[in-house]
Amino acid sequence: MLSPSAIALGPPSWQVSDAPVAYPEAMAEMERHVAAMAAGEAGERIWLLEHPPLFTAGTSARxxxxxxxxxxxxxxxxxxxxxxxxxxxQRVGYVMLDLRQRGQDIRAYVHGLEAWLVAALDRLGIRAGTREGRVGLWVADRRQPGRDAKIGAIGVRVTRWITWHGFALNVDPDLDHFDGIVPCGVREHGVTSLWNEGIAASMEEVDSALMASFAEAFGGA
Structure with missing residues (x-):
């Protein structure tokens, strides 16, 4: 078995799944790769995919x-x-990075995810940002002045300083499906998507923006 330092930190590998991936299958694959990274047997990886319609509960879900x-x-x-x-x-990004080589700072990692998505959305013509006390990426709600609409969610897990899970960016999902939950526990603001904001970007264009913006937040190629 290689030591954790045996895999030199370079650009993460990118994987894009063309067909929707079942959630249990994605979790099993992520868990396998994270364990391999922790053992020094695999490098960093970013997996871009879609899921069939489903809801997931984080550790604070009510x-x-x-x-x-x-x-x-x-x-x-x-x-x-x-x-x-x-x-x-919806473009889901499962982000498997090695924080042992990136400062071992979970808060900084989450801020990096936010900055990455803000930069990618800016490339696509969307001005998004974070909001104090609220997780995720937000835009001003054009239909309701003074309110915001969520365009991207962030949820992370860190095991032995290896990150997994990541983000979900609303490209052109059925926004009515969000009525089945209180998204991220926030009742007073809505949800939106690139298409709902007038940006008819393809999933390939979104992926290109994500790949081009990664280094702005995390360094490397």
């Missing part, structure tokens, strides 16, 4: 925030945060 009138599958995710929707038209 039962009263799930309504689920369509009967979508629900899963305990093991990540931080509350209830999140995943489904077609």
């Amino acid at each position: 039962a009263e925030d799930l309504f689920n009138p369509r009967g979508f599958p629900t899963y305990r995710a093991g990540r931080g945060g509350q209830w999140t929707y995943h489904g077609p038209g």
Whole structure:
């Protein structure tokens, strides 16, 4: 077995799944890769995918925030945060980075994720940002002045200083599906997507923006 330092820190590998991936399958694959990274047997990896319609519960999820009138599958995710929707038209990014070589600072890592998504959205013509006391990426709600709409969710887990889970960016999902939960426990603000904001970007264009912006937040190629 190689030592954890045997894999030199270079650019993470990128994997893009063309077909929706079942949630249990994705969790099993992530867990396998994270264990290999912790053992020094694999390098950093970023996996871009979509899921079939489903809800996931983070460690702070409350039962009263799930309504689920369509009967979508629900899963305990093991990540931080509350209830999140995943489904077609949403780009999910599972980010497996080695914080042993990136400062061992979880707060800085989360800020890096936020900065990365802000930069990617800026490339796509969306001005998004963070909000004090609220997790995720937000834009001003054009339909309701003074309110915000969430365009991206963040939920992370760190095992032996290896990150997994990551983010979900709303490209063109069915926004009605979010009615099955209180997204991330926030009742007073809505959700939106790139297409809902007038940006008809393809998933390939979103992926390109993510790949081009990664180094702005995390360094490397």
